[in-house]
Amino acid sequence: MFQYIFTSMHKALLFFCLLPAFFSSNAIDYTGIYSYNKGMNKASATMYLTHFGEDSAFFMLQAVSGMPDFFTTELKGFIRIENSTGIYTSKDSCKIKFTFTSASCEMTENGSCTYDFSTDGKYKKTATKLKKGVSLLPAFSDKSGTITIDSITCYSIPHYSSPSGCSLMKNVLVTITDEFNGFYLIEIKSKKNEFLWVPKKNIQLAKKR
DSSP: OHHHHHHHHHHHHHHHHHHHHHHHHHSOOOOEEEEEEOSTTSOEEEEEEEEOSSSEEEEEEEEEOOTTTOOEEEEEEEEEEETTEEEEEOTTSOEEEEEEOSSEEEEEEOSOOOOSSOOOEEEEEEESSOOOOTTSOOSOSSEEEEEOSTTEEEESSSSTTSOEEEEEOTTOEEEEEEEETTEEEEEOGGGTTSOEEEEGGGEEEOOOO
């Protein structure tokens, strides 16, 4: 009898210990590239999203209005995801709602966003793995730098909780294409199409000539 009770308690304890892992392994991963295109010279947009925690994601978005003005909006930030819905809130009270399915993401602004072109729309998921494409234009065109310490970790998003992408050695030359949250988005020849974020404190900027 005692052995039976002990075994039952052991099984119950094991179940509750494995429960978080069970939910984590069955959680939906919304990582991917999302886009829409209304046609030649018309509105288009591309969003790169990394789902790096059970309820956390990072996105980079570029939207273009099309003719005649070709207004553009570039946006990046962290969102909280719960029950297939994500919310992004900026410091100026702009709020964007992300509604995910397995094949799409619909974005809806709250009316307080002051972008040149609205990010609203239904985006089709075009890829499940992130690779930088021609649609992702660099924010900088003339910044470069050098890694200042050995074995510096590159992150897939500008956050220390993200998966690491690579490790770089001291004195490696890098091209800087963007910055966010205390990180630089860099490029190196061997990984030109990958998202590599490095803490700004670990890069020495090259002096402009």
